[in-house]
Amino acid sequence: MLVDSFGRVATDLRVSLTDRCNLRCSYCMPPEGLDWLPKPELLTAEEVVRLVTVGVERLGVTEVRYTGGEPLLRRELTEIVAATAALRPRPEVSLTTNGIGLARLAGPLAAAGLDRVNVSLDTIDREVFVRLAHRDRLGDVLAGLEAAVAAGLAPVKVNAVLMRGINDHEAATLLRFCLDHGYELRFIEQMPLDAQHGWRRDDMVTADEILGLLKDSFDLVEDDPRDRGSAPAELFLVDGGPARVGVIGSVTRPFCGACDRVRLTADGQVRNCLFATEESDLRAALRSGATDDELAARWIAAVRVKKAGHGIDDPSFLQPGRPMSAIGG
Known part of the structure; x- marks a missing residue:
């Protein structure tokens, strides 16, 4: 099992398949884009599947979520999903995407064994989207x-980040849109993971502010917190339910004490926290002939030293060198 020194068990594996993206969302990367990882540094599809297999069969991983960058840009995505769904015990297989290309790939991915998707959508106004x-x-x-x-x-599920002065006026509009279409909306506080390192706490629309914006138009009642488990979102029944909306207060309402996630970057680095400043290299070990037992041991050691929390409120906090697009969601 992937257990840290505080007794938390990592069962939810987030796997980045590429650092490339076909959008340039301002809270993630600059308009001109970034220098992408060279292809030889990326894990091959076979290497991804092997490491995921080690996680599932030897280390107790029960959920695998593929992320990016934009994972739909990975040509072998359908084959990777199929191989993951074929593992025993079978993990839940999901995808976080910006949705571009999903119209073409949703059917093949579902047929391959994908269980569900999270789609990023911060606005339903075309001009605001472009901005x-x-x-x-x-x-x-x-x-x-x-x-x-x-x-x-x-x-x-729909993931939305509100940016002050840009789309924060759309909180209620986004929720109404998702309710009308049967999507489950999750608002996420903007995190210090932008490539530009321009994040400022005072600019962030907080969880309390998001709830205040929603309560101007909807009756919200907190769902039973006992059902939350290790999920990052606080859930609220909308107008008596059964529809719900979630708020993920990663900065102001951290849930580090119940975190069950571990991350594998597109170039084969284990990250035991989204905000970790250190990584453990599985790619080099894999390519130098390490056995599955040796890979598992390295992974266990990487998770064991996970810190108690992300430390954003600590004066010594340093934003990770990698941006979100290179870490994976």
Whole structure:
């Protein structure tokens, strides 16, 4: 098992398949993009599957979520999903995506064994979308959401980040849109993971502010917190339910004490925390002939030293050198 010194057990594996993305969301990367990882440094599809297999069969991983960058840009995605779904014991297999290309791939991914998707959608206003993402692709994202529902990738979850003065006025509009379409909305506080290192706490729309914006239009009642478990979102029944909305207060309402996640980057580095400043290299070991037992031992050691929390409130906090696009969600 992947157990840290505080007794937390990592069962949820987030795997980045690429650092590339076809959007340029301002809370993630600059409009001109970034220097992408050279292809030889990326794990091959076979290497991804081997490491995931070690995690599932030897280390107790029960959930595998593929992320990026934008994972739909990975050509072998369907084959990777199929190989993951074929593992025993079978993990839950999910995907976090910006939705561009999902209209074409939702059906094949569902057939390969994908269980569900999280789609990032910060606005339903085309002009605001272009301002945030620096690309005119809102129609593609909306089509991807519809295709996910048609393919049975339920529940379809929507992730939204509110930016002060840009889209924070759309909180209630986004929730109404998701309620009307049967999507489950999760608002996420903006985190210090942008490539530009321009994040400022005072600029962030906090969880309390998000709830205040929603309560102007909806009656919200906190769902039973005992059902939350290790999930990052605090859930609220909307207008008596059964529909719910979630708020992920990663900064102001941290949930580190119940965290069950571990991350594998696209170049084969284990990260025991989203905000970790150190990584453990599995790619080098794998390519030098390490056995599955040796890979598992390295992974166990990497998780064992996980810190108690992300430390954003600590004066000594340092933003990770890698941005979110290179870490994976």
